[in-house]
Amino acid sequence: MIKNWVFSFLIAFLVFYAVDHAIMSMQGLPLNIDMTPAQ
Amino acid sequence: MSLVINKAEVLHRPDSRQQNRPMQFCSGYSLNGRYWILLLGLVVLFFTGGLTWASDAIPDAVDAAEQTIAAKPAPVLGPSDYRQIGSMSSRSFVWVIAQLHLFLAAFVLAVPLFVTVIEWIGVKTGDQRYDDMAHEFMKVSMTAYSLTALFGGTLALALFLLYPTFMAYMMEVFGNQVMVYALLFFLESGVLYIYYYSWYALRYGNRKYLHLSLGVLLNGVGTTLLFVANSWATFMMAPSGVDDGGAVTGNIWEIMRGPLWNPLNLHRFVANIAFGGAVVGAYAGYQLLSARTMAQRAHYDWMGYTSNFIAVLAFLPLPFAGYWLMAEIYAYSQQMGITAMGGILAWLFIVQAVLIGTILLAANYYLWNGMSRCEGSRRYTWLIKYIAITLVGSFLIWVTPHTLILSAKEIAALGGAHHPILGPFGIMPAKNIAVNLMLIGTFLSFQLYRRADKEITVPWAGFGNALMVAIYIIAIANVIFLGVYYGYFTNTVYKVGSSVAQVVSTLIVIISGVTIDSLMFKGARTLPTTWGKISNRGVYALFALPIAFTWLMALMGYVRSSVRTHWHVYTVMKDNSVDNFIPSIGHAANMMTIATISFLLLVLFIFWVASLGETRQKKPIN
Amino acid sequence: MTTQNTLSQNTESIQHSGLPVIVKVLAFMVILVLVFTGIANLLPQVEGQAPKETKVDLGALTMASYIAMGEQLFKGKGTCTLCHNDLGRAPNILALDMVATAKKHFGSDGYKGEAKDSEDYFRESMLEPSKYIVPGFGKQGEPSPMPVINKAPIALSDIEIGAIIAFLQAKDGGQPTIALPTDVPAENNQSSASSAPPEVAKNAQAVLTKNGCPACHTVLESTATIGPNLKAVSQRLSREKIRESIINPGAVIAEGYPPVMPTDFADKMMVKELEMVVDFLAQAGQKSATETEQKGE
Numbered sequence: 021m022i023k024n025w026v027f028s029f030l031i032a033f034l035v036f037y038a039v040d041h042a043i044m045s046m047q048g049l050p051l052n053i054d055m056t057p058a059q
Numbered sequence: 060m061s062l063v064i065n066k067a068e069v070l071h072r073p074d075s076r077q078q079n080r081p082m083q084f085c086s087g088y089s090l091n092g093r094y095w096i097l098l099l100g101l102v103v104l105f106f107t108g109g110l111t112w113a114s115d116a117i118p119d120a121v122d123a124a125e126q127t128i129a130a131k132p133a134p135v136l137g138p139s140d141y142r143q144i145g146s147m148s149s150r151s152f153v154w155v156i157a158q159l160h161l162f163l164a165a166f167v168l169a170v171p172l173f174v175t176v177i178e179w180i181g182v183k184t185g186d187q188r189y190d191d192m193a194h195e196f197m198k199v200s201m202t203a204y205s206l207t208a209l210f211g212g213t214l215a216l217a218l219f220l221l222y223p224t225f226m227a228y229m230m231e232v233f234g235n236q237v238m239v240y241a242l243l244f245f246l247e248s249g250v251l252y253i254y255y256y257s258w259y260a261l262r263y264g265n266r267k268y269l270h271l272s273l274g275v276l277l278n279g280v281g282t283t284l285l286f287v288a289n290s291w292a293t294f295m296m297a298p299s300g301v302d303d304g305g306a307v308t309g310n311i312w313e314i315m316r317g318p319l320w321n322p323l324n325l326h327r328f329v330a331n332i333a334f335g336g337a338v339v340g341a342y343a344g345y346q347l348l349s350a351r352t353m354a355q356r357a358h359y360d361w362m363g364y365t366s367n368f369i370a371v372l373a374f375l376p377l378p379f380a381g382y383w384l385m386a387e388i389y390a391y392s393q394q395m396g397i398t399a400m401g402g403i404l405a406w407l408f409i410v411q412a413v414l415i416g417t418i419l420l421a422a423n424y425y426l427w428n429g430m431s432r433c434e435g436s437r438r439y440t441w442l443i444k445y446i447a448i449t450l451v452g453s454f455l456i457w458v459t460p461h462t463l464i465l466s467a468k469e470i471a472a473l474g475g476a477h478h479p480i481l482g483p484f485g486i487m488p489a490k491n492i493a494v495n496l497m498l499i500g501t502f503l504s505f506q507l508y509r510r511a512d513k514e515i516t517v518p519w520a521g522f523g524n525a526l527m528v529a530i531y532i533i534a535i536a537n538v539i540f541l542g543v544y545y546g547y548f549t550n551t552v553y554k555v556g557s558s559v560a561q562v563v564s565t566l567i568v569i570i571s572g573v574t575i576d577s578l579m580f581k582g583a584r585t586l587p588t589t590w591g592k593i594s595n596r597g598v599y600a601l602f603a604l605p606i607a608f609t610w611l612m613a614l615m616g617y618v619r620s621s622v623r624t625h626w627h628v629y630t631v632m633k634d635n636s637v638d639n640f641i642p643s644i645g646h647a648a649n650m651m652t653i654a655t656i657s658f659l660l661l662v663l664f665i666f667w668v669a670s671l672g673e674t675r676q677k678k679p680i681n
Numbered sequence: 682m683t684t685q686n687t688l689s690q691n692t693e694s695i696q697h698s699g700l701p702v703i704v705k706v707l708a709f710m711v712i713l714v715l716v717f718t719g720i721a722n723l724l725p726q727v728e729g730q731a732p733k734e735t736k737v738d739l740g741a742l743t744m745a746s747y748i749a750m751g752e753q754l755f756k757g758k759g760t761c762t763l764c765h766n767d768l769g770r771a772p773n774i775l776a777l778d779m780v781a782t783a784k785k786h787f788g789s790d791g792y793k794g795e796a797k798d799s800e801d802y803f804r805e806s807m808l809e810p811s812k813y814i815v816p817g818f819g820k821q822g823e824p825s826p827m828p829v830i831n832k833a834p835i836a837l838s839d840i841e842i843g844a845i846i847a848f849l850q851a852k853d854g855g856q857p858t859i860a861l862p863t864d865v866p867a868e869n870n871q872s873s874a875s876s877a878p879p880e881v882a883k884n885a886q887a888v889l890t891k892n893g894c895p896a897c898h899t900v901l902e903s904t905a906t907i908g909p910n911l912k913a914v915s916q917r918l919s920r921e922k923i924r925e926s927i928i929n930p931g932a933v934i935a936e937g938y939p940p941v942m943p944t945d946f947a948d949k950m951m952v953k954e955l956e957m958v959v960d961f962l963a964q965a966g967q968k969s970a971t972e973t974e975q976k977g978e
Binding site for chain 2: 691692693694695697702703705706707709710711713714715717718720721722724725726727728729730731732760763764768769770817818819820826827828832833834835
């Protein structure tokens with residue numbers, strides 16, 4: 021039960037983290053690891 | 060794959076409405092069902108091939124013609140270039156006629172789109188009720204088609220009468236393309252009439268696929284008509300293929316393919332579907348409330364649910380299409396973009412927020428009320444209040460303006476033009492958060508409704524549900540984080556760019572929701588649904604939806620025209636008429652209301668005519 | 682979206698009471714529309730007026746009124762405040778000391794334009810905004826989102842752009858370095874030449890002088906010998922021949938003289954002036970002959 025939840029949240033977090041970086045850098049707005057603007 | 064006489068179909072045609080001499084192809088053979096793919100392919104090929112050929116041929120023809128005629132710049136208009144009908148404002152007259160034409164056109168373009176889909180669902184599921192419903196929708200829209208043409212013709216004549224010099228310039232720019240538009244109507248009418256009247260002649264088996272192909276062709280022509288007409292509007296906003304003075308320098312494709320053409324194409328295509336679904340939903344809702352038997356009520360409840368499903372499904376991606384349109388406007392001219400959203404038209408988008416809030420609240424309200432059809436919904440009803448709180452809270456944020464119109468005393472008391480606490484809610488980042496949360500909330504209502512009548516049996520249900528919940532929670536957190544951090548703590552470009560990431564987050568929720576659910580529903584147990592078991596209160600949502608859609612459409616038309624400020628064709632041809640000012644939003648609202656109520660009456664007429672066709676007077680006894 | 686077993690054949694009838702459904706539904710829809718209309722009418726009502734063409738009286742223009750004109754344009758027709766405000770889209774011009782800011786920018790290392798002073802910098806920013814984008818604004822690698830100010834749709838004239846420059850220079854207490862616009866001489870001449878009726882010369886002597894006759898002919902005070910002596914021309918030529926010699930010099934060229942007399946007097950001279958000269962030359966010969974006799978030359 022707990023495993024399901026832990027995995028789910030981990031997957032969701034990683035997916036959205038990756039999507040954020042991808043979308044922002046695609047627009048010429050790169051981010052640092054901590055999500056702060058790299059410019 | 061072979062050409063065979065499908066004996067089973069020939070012998071077992073249950074529908075007595077079939078003629079005794081059925082339509083036959085070459086010497087009694089009928090096409091095997093799998094050839095419909097070929098037919099469909101030919102239809103698609105015809106259109107893409109035709110368009111590609113046209114894209115080469117038309118420019119050559121245009122270039123040849125233009126070698127003999129030197130391109131003229133746009134004329135400078137003076138008072139003699141404008142006419143009036145009596146003392147009536149030309150702008151007001153054209154406004155109402157054009158708006159009604161657009162309402163009707165949106166309807167007649169939308170209906171065949173979802174009718175074809177519903178017809179296809181009927182074929183796939185084998186459930187004849189889908190086919191009957193599709194046919195009923197088509198019947199209802201036939202009168203609308205001729206009304207659309209009437210208003211289109213009136214609009215064209217009004218434009219030539221009242222703005223002759225402007226129209227002369229537009230004809231100069233678009234040339235033969237307007238004739239292509241006119242000729243396409245021959246094709247549209249032909250296919251429409253055949254599609255509708257052959258419904259029962261091409262009802263089963265192989266012929267059904269032919270009928271479906273006709274539906275696809277009808278939609279192809281209709282969409283082409285939409286795209287051609289869109290080019291006129293987008294040319295006026297962002298002219299392309301002409302030089303600074305307005306003289307034509309490019310071929311017709313360069314003129315049509317301006318920066319705003321495809322965003323408007325996508326936006327109108329999708330919005331038409333939402334609008335059409337809402338209008339037929341009102342039809343269904345009315346029929347439900349006036350139903351005389353429970354069976355009738357059940358039938359129209361189902362129809363209303365389907366219409367609402369179509370309307371809301373098409374509505375969900377609309378903010379993204381609208382966002383793309385707005386982004387292209389900004390890219391074309393920052394000034395035009397800011398005039399729309401930060402300048403004189405800014406309050407208009409607050410009104411838009413009210414309307415979209417109404418649409419989302421109505422759609423959700425309908426879904427929640429609809430849950431009473433199924434006992435299985437009780438598991439989820441506890442979530443409704445949280446969705447409602449999110450919707451209302453987001454709506455309030457979205458509606459909050461940034462710049463308040465205040466008197467000098469009020470400004471002094473407030474310490475500025477912006478409210479210290481509520482002011483931050485007035486700018487885009489807050490509104491982006493609000494709108495994305497509203498869309499996520501609406502999709503959740505959708506998803507809960509779909510799950511309400513199912514008992515999921517797949518073994519990995521636990522993980523699937525956990526994943527779905529995690530996606531929702533992380534997406535919501537992401538939307539809020541993106542909006543707050545980049546919106547308020549970084550510079551403008553990051554702020555604007557973060558809204559794309561927010562939109563993508565919402566899309567991920569929608570796509571993963573649909574995907575995970577369809578996988579999880581495999582082999583699910585279905586629980587009984589009692590169609591017709593919905594409160595009458597809930598059905599009123601089906602009336603709120605088309606009113607909000609219609610008025611919203613008119614509002615967006617007001618934006619589209621006003622964003623050109625004092626130009627007929629932006630930067631190329633100035634508007635020197637007596638109406639060359641942007642009307643106040645109150646005046647615009649009154650015009651929009653005239654158009655909306657007129658449309659309401661027209662729709663009543665359309666539905667009444669449809670039912671009149673079914674009415675049979677009882678023959679007198681003697 | 683299941684429909685199994687429930688779209689029943691239930692023919693149980695439904696009783697309707699109260700107002701007809703159509704009335705209730707229509708009333709609901711109309712009231713909803715009126716709510717939307719009401720909200721829109723309660724909002725602040727603003728009309729977007731088109732900019733009006735105004736004539737600038739350059740003769741009456743002072744630097745103070747020029748600066749005021751610039752401020753009006755900045756907040757009005759120029760539509761500058763759409764972006765140049767405190768929302769971060771473009772530099773907040775009204776809040777910054779613009780002369781100092783300009784100096785900082787065109788003096789910086791990253792500056793790629795050609796301005797050497799604030800006037801040039803402001804003009805360059807308006808006419809070629811992509812030459813230099815202030816760091817922190819715009820998108821990397823893309824042209825400036827600022828429009829070109831002397832092109833449509835803003836299309837400010839040179840005078841208007843100058844007014845804005847004056848405003849930008851003066852608003853923080855500095856002295857504008859830009860010159861006030863003045864009447865352009867060429868334009869003035871052209872207008873006066875085409876609008877005012879041409880003036881007839883006062884007498885034959887004025888016509889002769891105006892057309893440069895003394896440059897080649899012995900006439901009035903001149904003793905030039907490029908062309909024939911005009912003081913005694915009446916003894917050689919009749920009135921008609923004198924007239925012909927002026928308007929069509931190539932018809933008959935006096936023996937021994939070069940064919941260099943201008944052929945455009947017919948275009949330049951007015952009829953009155955021509956007759957004055959012909960009269961004068963027709964009589965002058967007789968007079969000068971008499972004078973010559975009297976002076977004993």
